[in-house]
Amino acid sequence: MSITTTNAQTERTNQRPEWPIGPKSESVPMIPRYSRPEMTDIWSPESKFRIWFEIEAHAADALADMGVIPKEAAKVIWEKGNAATFNIERIDEIEREVKHDVIAFLTHLSEIVGDEARFIHQGMTSSDVLDTCFNVQLTKAADLLIADMDQLLEALKERAYEYKNAVCIGRSHAIHAEPMTFGLKMAQAFAEFDRNKQRLVAARDEIATCAISGAVGTFANIDPQVEAHVAEKMGLKIEPVSTQVIPRDRHAMFFATLAVVASSVERLAVEIRHLQRTEVLEAEEFFSPGQKGSSAMPHKRNPILTENLTGLARMVRAYAAPAMENVALWHERDISHSSVERMIGPDATITLDFALKRLSMVIEKLIVYPARMQENMNKLGGLMHSQRVLLALTQAGVSREDSYTFVQRNAMRVWEEQKDFLTELKNDKDVMKALSVEELEDKFDLDYHTKHVNTIFERVFGKG
Numbered sequence: 001m002s003i004t005t006t007n008a009q010t011e012r013t014n015q016r017p018e019w020p021i022g023p024k025s026e027s028v029p030m031i032p033r034y035s036r037p038e039m040t041d042i043w044s045p046e047s048k049f050r051i052w053f054e055i056e057a058h059a060a061d062a063l064a065d066m067g068v069i070p071k072e073a074a075k076v077i078w079e080k081g082n083a084a085t086f087n088i089e090r091i092d093e094i095e096r097e098v099k100h101d102v103i104a105f106l107t108h109l110s111e112i113v114g115d116e117a118r119f120i121h122q123g124m125t126s127s128d129v130l131d132t133c134f135n136v137q138l139t140k141a142a143d144l145l146i147a148d149m150d151q152l153l154e155a156l157k158e159r160a161y162e163y164k165n166a167v168c169i170g171r172s173h174a175i176h177a178e179p180m181t182f183g184l185k186m187a188q189a190f191a192e193f194d195r196n197k198q199r200l201v202a203a204r205d206e207i208a209t210c211a212i213s214g215a216v217g218t219f220a221n222i223d224p225q226v227e228a229h230v231a232e233k234m235g236l237k238i239e240p241v242s243t244q245v246i247p248r249d250r251h252a253m254f255f256a257t258l259a260v261v262a263s264s265v266e267r268l269a270v271e272i273r274h275l276q277r278t279e280v281l282e283a284e285e286f287f288s289p290g291q292k293g294s295s296a297m298p299h300k301r302n303p304i305l306t307e308n309l310t311g312l313a314r315m316v317r318a319y320a321a322p323a324m325e326n327v328a329l330w331h332e333r334d335i336s337h338s339s340v341e342r343m344i345g346p347d348a349t350i351t352l353d354f355a356l357k358r359l360s361m362v363i364e365k366l367i368v369y370p371a372r373m374q375e376n377m378n379k380l381g382g383l384m385h386s387q388r389v390l391l392a393l394t395q396a397g398v399s400r401e402d403s404y405t406f407v408q409r410n411a412m413r414v415w416e417e418q419k420d421f422l423t424e425l426k427n428d429k430d431v432m433k434a435l436s437v438e439e440l441e442d443k444f445d446l447d448y449h450t451k452h453v454n455t456i457f458e459r460v461f462g463k464g
Helices: 007-014 037-043 045-065 071-083 088-098 101-113 115-119 126-162 182-207 224-233 249-276 304-318 320-325 338-365 370-380 383-395 400-417 421-426 429-434 437-442 446-450 453-461
Strands: 167-172 175-181
Touching: 037 045, 037 126, 037 338, 045 071, 045 088, 045 101, 045 126, 045 224, 071 101, 071 115, 088 101, 101 115, 101 126, 126 182, 126 249, 126 338, 126 453, 167 370, 167 446, 175 182, 175 370, 175 383, 175 446, 182 249, 182 453, 249 304, 249 320, 249 338, 304 320, 304 338, 320 338, 370 383, 383 400, 383 421, 383 429, 383 437, 400 421, 400 429, 421 429, 421 437, 429 437
Parallel strands: none
Antiparallel strands: 167 175
C-alpha cells in the first residue's frame, strides 16, 4: 500500500520548526529582586560555557598524556579557548539549527580552535559535559550557601549571648507556658542552623562528582583515566557508576537539603513575626528612617522581611519534589530531568542564598524589648508558676489528681476574673493545709526557671 502526500503536507514537513531559545542562551531563571550577583553569576551562560570548555580541555590534556591525541593539539585547545570570549548569540544561532545545546557549543568552539578541534570531545557524550558542569555549579552554589550560613550563625550567636539572661515567657500553642530567656530562643535557632550547615556540607560532598564515561557509561571509547584527571582538575570525585548520567538520587538529596534549610528559615521568620505582633511586641524588625509601612496607614511597622522569607521558603521547598521525581530515569539515560534542573538549579540556590542573607540582616538588626517581655509575663497574674505549685503539693503528700484540681481551680479564677494567682492560692484552705506561706512564695521565684541556661549554652556553643 503506497502512501501519498499532498503538497500541503510536504510543505509542512519541510518547514523547520522554530527552536525556542531565549536571549542570552537560557538566561538564568530568577527574579532580580530576590537575587544576589555572587550566586547568579554561577548560573550565567558565560559561566556555564566556560565550565564546559574547561571540562573538554582537561579531557584533551588527559588524552594527550595517554598518546590518544597530539599534545600540541591539547595545547592549542587551551590557548585558543582561554583567550576566547564565547559568543552567546552565535551559540544560540547554531542551536536553532542543530537542536542540540552541546553540539552548538562544540561547533562554536571548533570555530575558535580551528583544525585541532577535531580532537575535542573524543569518546565523550553530552551528559559527560552537562552533568559534570551541573555538579560544578551546584558545588560552587553550596560553597556560597555555607558561607551564608556562617554569617547567620555568627549573628545568632552574638544575639544569643546579648540576651542570654533576658527573661521572657515561653509559649506552647501560642499560650503563655513558663519563663525562659530570649537568648535561649536565639541559641535554639543557632543549634538548628548549625545542623543545617552540616547538612549542606554533606550535600556538597555528595553532589561533587564527575562523570566522563561516554555512551551508557561503559568507558568503551574513553579511558577511565580521563575521568579521573578531569575530576581532579575540576575539584570533584569520580562517579563510581554513572550509566550515561550521574545518578539523580544525589541531586534529590541536595535539593531536599535546601528545602530543610528553607524550612528552618521559615521557622525563625515566623517566630519573629509572632513576636512583632502589636499585642506581643517583644521584638521587631529594624524600621529604618524614611521607611513606610503602609500606603494607607502611616503608623504601620510591618514584619515585611520575615513575611518575605516565609514566601521564599515555600518556593525553595517546592523544588524538592521535582528533584526527587528526577531520580527515576529510563534505563541508562533520558532527559526528563533536564528541563527541571535547568530551572530548579538556579532558582533554588539563588532564592535560598538571598533568604539566608536577608535572615542574617534581620537577626543582626533585630530590635528586642526586654521591658515588654517582663510586662507580658505579668499579664496572667503569675500563672506561669502553676507547675511548681503542682509539684510542691505532690511532694507534700497530696495526690497528683487532687493537686491538679487545687491548682487549676485557682488558675481558672485568674483567667476569668483577672485575679492574682499567688493571692488566690493563699486563700485556698486545701493548698495552705499542705504548704506554708514561705514554701508557696518560694515557688514564684523567677530565677528558678533560668538556672540551667548556662548548661544549655555550653551544650550549644561549647565552654568559652
